[in-house]
Amino acid sequence: MKKLLTLLGSIGMVAATAATVVACNKNKEPDKKPHLNTIIKKTDLGLINDRTPELIRAAIKAQNDQSVTDVIAKKLVITPNTNAEVMDAKVTSPDFSESVNVTYSIDPNSRIQNLNALKAKIGEANKLITSELEDNNPQAVQDLRDAIKIADAVDKESQAKAAQGVLEIAINAFNKAITQLETANLNALKAKIDEANKLITSELEDNNPQAVHNLKEAIGIAQKVDKESQAKAAQDVLEKAINDFENEILTPETANSDALKAKIDEANELITPELEDNNPQAVKNLKDAIGIAQKVGKESQAKAAQDVLEKAINDFENEILTPETANSDALKAKIDEANELITPELEDDNPQAVKNLKDAIGIAQKVGKESQAKAAQDVLEKAINDFENEILTPETANLNALGAKIGEANKLITPALEDNNPQAVHNLKEAIGIAQKVNKESKAKAAQDVLEKAIDAFKNEIKTPETANLNALGAKIGEANKLITPALEDNNPQAVHNLKEAIGIAQKVNKESKAKAAQDVLEKAINDFENEILTPETANSDALKAKIDEANELITPKLEDNNPQAVHNLKEAIGIAQKVNNESKAKAAQGILDKAINTFKNAIKTPETANLTDLKAKISAAQAQIINDLKNTHPKAVEKLEQAIQKAQDVKLEGPAKAATDQLDKAIKAFKNEIKTPEIENLNALEAKILAAQAEITNDLKDTHPKAVEKFEQAIQKAQDVKLEGQAKAATDQLDQAIKAFKEEIKTPETKINLSDIKGLQLDLGPIANVNHETIKQAFLDKNKNLKEFANLDISNFDVKRNPSGSETIIRIKGNNPRYEGSVRVTFTTNSIGE
Incomplete structure (x- = not known):
């Protein structure tokens, strides 16, 4: 109360003084406005990007940064010359007299910035193509060249940014394609293994145990293949096993x-x-x-x-x-339950919580359809729960819990742990420091959760020895060394050499962070070593010899008369296999011969399912076209091909299988043509959304809502980082949500800065020669011009009121300022009193 009376007394004195001053000076002529050329001294603005008022205003401020403040610049009225050939503009201001004419030139490079960037991207793309890649990856090279050609044809600045994004996608696709093609057959084999595993069900294991056993055996063999050169043959073998399995378990067609x-x-x-x-x-x-x-x-x-x-x-x-009004009756009961919770006492003590519940009750009471009553009941149930939590929870419950958690965390830190686990203690202290800065109830729960995680991480850190992984690696090295014997060095020199090399690499690892990975690598080397020494040195050659005998037995004089071409092809494959005398090549040769045997068997039997077999092969070829990268860059093309594949998979009869094979072949060709041209529909939509978002940000909003603008700019940057068509749709939706949130946020003013809260504010203005409102405000600004809070303030932002003593006054922010408020008392000395 004492402070209030003092403040009221000061206001009364100031008001009286102001009234007296006005009365004494009512006949004085108003101050003359200074000429605009006193602040805009440099009128040649140099190069600018465009002749818009915004860019001209920015150039004026840049060229006259000592005299043109942000506040002055905002009030400048810029009128560019209507003649597009004349590069000048008229400048006026309501705070200054007369006008100033400024001149400028348009930067020629500003109109082709995007074209220059596109040209650089084309150069980058051209450097990726080498003669070696043209031989090994012709399709990937052709796709990139097509993209370069499209980009090279762009000659408009407005199109160059989008074209650069498209070319960037093509470069990423090229880089991935030249690595993915190196494992194309292994990827296709993996897909075939997954397909085979999906066929096995518990029901089939009971009803067709032998068929399931045979398929599992084929899957097991395929899973052991880890070389690209063997994967295609293994895929063909597994495909045959799948066909055999499906024929075995075939159910009635209806x-x-x-x-x-x-x-x-x-x-x-x-x-x-x-x-x-x-x-x-x-x-x-x-x-x-x-x-x-x-x-x-x-x-x-x-x-x-x-x-x-x-x-x-x-x-x-x-x-x-169910009764036709069951949900409506339940909703009515829930409304009655909600109404009973509201009491006069709660309306006084928790007005906001009561209002929220009443709003929810009002919404529920408007529901008149049985079909909507259940959902409305759920919404009202949640509102009741929120209400009960609100009236039962202390206003500082989360802050109290956070304080307890901080105390718990501090107790964990001991001098011994600070010596033995300095990093773990440092991390926990850092988390405690962050938690201690939280002073809002709304943020305390999240801060408590973060600190809880930090405590758990700290406990796990101090339990685990700092050399646990290195110790485990040492044990693994010892295990590996024990496997090597003189006998194995004589009989399996290559296997021993490989294991010793892996041991040597592991022994060089001396960092805990790398020890786990090194242990895994050594574990694999041990497994490879054991597999190598357990396999007979002629196992593959023996298996190949048996496969040759099997092939020879298939050839009969009758088949030589009736199927001469099929017999010729098989004999040729047998001849190639017989020339293999190297154990390392025998496994692949066996796979090739096995494929030749299957082809021979298919050729000599009546082709009752030839068309269906061809269709299955075509389906596999179509599925192999689809890689994850294309799902990102060409989602629509992939979706169309997947639909064609599904349509082909629905065909189960031999009759329509031929036509289905032809249709799928056309779909594959169309797909290959379509993926040569990048899809950018979603990327274009994202680009448009980014431009719309950027247009929402004005200089005024940067002053009035800096935090909202900063958060919004981060959302825009995140959208600009998206370069793939498959990700662009989701990014567009997210940015749209950010725009809506930004528009809502700027409706509410951000917290203003109070003059009295500014640190380092100088209130003693010293001597003032001619005291009046303007000189007091100017002295106040001069005293505090180095403070960052004063960067956007000038004398027009202040009001001044003086008391009769003439040695002190109150300076306050004008009421319409969007960022500042409040007042302070300043002192000064003078021998002359002005208005």
């Missing part, structure tokens, strides 16, 4: 269709005249589902249709058993 028909009959029996009267909507929904099921004519679609109809039956049964 099994799913028969089951669907039975489900349709079951559904029809549920509908009665009574239910049509009492539950017309439920009956209509079930009839619609039956109608859809009756239209299904393909065996491949019948199982899915049966599942859909089964769900419709369940929904129907639930609907006819």
Whole structure:
């Protein structure tokens, strides 16, 4: 109260003084405005990027930075010459008299910045292409050249930025393609293994144990292949095993269709005249589902249709058993429950919580449809929970819990741990310091969670020896050394050499951070060594010899007469295999001969499923076209090809298989053509969204809402970092949300800076020769011009009120300032009193 009375007294004195001053000086002429050329002294602005008022204003400030402040610059009225050939502009200001004419030149490079960047990107792309890559990766090189050609044709600045982004995508795709092609066959084999594993179910293991056993055995063999050169043959072997498995477990061709028909009959029996009267909507929904099921004519679609109809039956049964107002009745009860929670006492003590609950009750009371009542009940239930938590929780509950957690963390730190685990202690102290700075209830819960994680990490750190991984690596080195014997050095010199080399590498590792990875590498070397010394040195050669005998036995005089070409091809493959006398090459030769045997068997048998076999091969070829990188760069093309593959997979009959193979082949060719041109539809939309976002930021908002602008600029930068078409859609959506959030945030003013809170503020202005409002304000600015808070302030931002003593006054911020508020008392000395 004492402070309030003092303040009121000061205000009264200041008000009286102001009134007296006005009365004494009412006949004085107003101050004359200074000429604008007193602050805009340099009128030649040099090179600028465009003739817009914003850029001209910025150039004026840059060339006259000592006299033109931000506040003065904002009030400058710029009128560029209407003649596009004349590079000058008229400048005026409401705070200054007359006008100033400024001149400038347009920077020629400013109009082709994006074209220059695109040219540099084209040069970068050209350097990636080498003669070696042209031989080994012709398709990847051609794709990149096509992208370069497209980029090279762009000659407009407005298109260059987007073209640069497209070329960047093509370069990334090229870099990935030349590495991925090195494992193309292994990738295809992995996909085939996954396909095979998906075929095995517990039901089939019970009903077809031998077929499942054979397929698992084939999968096991395929999983052991780790060389690109062997992967294609292994894939063909596994493909044959899959075909054999599918033929073995083949079910009746109409099994799913028969089951669907039975489900349709079951559904029809549920509908009665009574239910049509009492539950017309439920009956209509079930009839619609039956109608859809009756239209299904393909065996491949019948199982899915049966599942859909089964769900419709369940929904129907639930609907006819549930009262038509069950959800509405439950919602009404929930509204009554919510109303009972509100008391006059709570309306006084927790007005916001009561208001939120009343709002939720009001929304729930407006729901008049049974179909919406359940969702409304859930929303009201959450509002009730939030209300109860609000009125039961102390206003500093989270801050109290955070304080307790900080105390817990501090107790963990001991002098011994600071000596033995300095880094762990440092990390925990840093987390404690961050937590101690939190002083808002709304942020305390999150800070508590962060500190909790830091405590857990600290506990784990001090439990684990700092050389645990190095110790484990040492043990692994010892284990490896024990495997090497003189006998093995004589019989398996290469295997021993490889293991010794791996041991030597591991012994050089002396950092804990690298020891785990080194241990894993050595573990693999040990496994390779053991596999090598356990395998007979002629195992592959023996297996190849057996495969040659098997092939020879297939050839009969009758087949030589009836299938001379097939016999010729097999004999040729046998001849090649017989020339292999190197153990290291025998495994691959065996795979090639096995493939030749399969081809021979297919050629000599009646091709009852030849078209289906061709279709399966074409499906595999189509699937091999799709790589993860293309899913990012050409999502639409990939989706179209996947639809074509699915359509082909639905074909189960020999008759339509030939046409399906031709259609899929066309789809593959179309896909290859389509991926030559980058998709940038989503990237273009993202570019447009980025421009829209940037347009939202004005200089005024940078002054009034700096934090909101900073957060928004971070969201824009994140969007600008996206270069892939597959990621652009999500990035566009995220940026759109950021724009909406920014627009909401700038509706509310950010916290203003109070004059009295500015650190280092000088309040003693010293002697003033001629005291008036303007000289006091100018002296105040001069005394504090080095403070960062005064960078955007000038005398127009202040009001002055003096008391009769003439030695002190109150300076305050004008009420309409968006960033500053408050007032301070200043002192000065003078022998002359002005207005």
